[in-house]
Amino acid sequence: MATAVCLVSGGLDSCVCAGEARQAGLELAFFHASYGQRTQSRELSAFHAIADFYSVQRRLVADLHLLSQIGGSALTDPRIMLPEGALDREGVPASYVPFRNAVLLAAATGWAEVLGAHCLYIGAVSEDGSDYPDCRRLFFEAFQRAIDAGTRERTRLELRTPLIGLRKADIVRRGLELGAPLQLTWSCYRDAELACGRCDSCLFRLRGFAEAGHLDPIPYRILEQARTY
Numbered sequence: 010m011a012t013a014v015c016l017v018s019g020g021l022d023s024c025v026c027a028g029e030a031r032q033a034g035l036e037l038a039f040f041h042a043s044y045g046q047r048t049q050s051r052e053l054s055a056f057h058a059i060a061d062f063y064s065v066q067r068r069l070v071a072d073l074h075l076l077s078q079i080g081g082s083a084l085t086d087p088r089i090m091l092p093e094g095a096l097d098r099e100g101v102p103a104s105y106v107p108f109r110n111a112v113l114l115a116a117a118t119g120w121a122e123v124l125g126a127h128c129l130y131i132g133a134v135s136e137d138g139s140d141y142p143d144c145r146r147l148f149f150e151a152f153q154r155a156i157d158a159g160t161r162e163r164t165r166l167e168l169r170t171p172l173i174g175l176r177k178a179d180i181v182r183r184g185l186e187l188g189a190p191l192q193l194t195w196s197c198y199r200d201a202e203l204a205c206g207r208c209d210s211c212l213f214r215l216r217g218f219a220e221a222g223h224l225d226p227i228p229y230r231i232l233e234q235a236r237t238y
Contacts, residue, residue: 045077177217
């Protein structure tokens with residue numbers, strides 16, 4: 010059976026992306042990165058819960074704290090304020106972690122080559138990352154070329170972004186169709202016990218569930234907002 014290395018943050022998108030890989034009949038190997046993000050421990054807990062759900066045996070949790078050492082992001086530097094969420098904000102948001110996807114994909118590509126994997130799945134979405142330079146189709150097309158050029162000749166590793174063009178509501182619907190464990194995911198940028206309901210990630214998630222006509226199964230600090238967004 011062909012192997013897929015799935016980048017799994019513990020969030021909604023990466024969970025559904027892993028569901029797509031399982032639906033494709035692939036053996037799953039899960040890659041996760043801890044890089045000093047605000048909700049690092051909660052994301053790691055979600056990662057393992059999702060991996061348990063899919064009975065994934067091969068898991069790699071990479072220490073990539075160099076991203077927090079580099080800084081420049083409200084997710085990794087406590088001196089930078091994480092602003093209130095805004096669905097219509099323009100420009101690169103404060104939550105952008107400089108060149109994060111390239112660092113994650115580079116590490117995951119190395120592991121995938123060692124495993125002899127056939128494909129690499131990442132749940133990147135352009136809707137809520139349209140101003141993140143490393144969430145664009147152009148970036149992933151370029152990274153595929155880097156994989157092809159920088160791995161052994163016998164390595165054939167396809168980078169797959171099955172959610173890249175979907176709206177969050179479509180991702181929710183697809184996750185439900187796949188039977189993905191959405192209740193185990195965590196998306197909040199700010200809090201680790203109850204999702205804040207106010208950061209960009211929470212707002213996109215809440216809108217997605219509302220437009221899909223389903224109640225978000227995770228707990229929110231602002232319960233009424235979660236129910237009636």
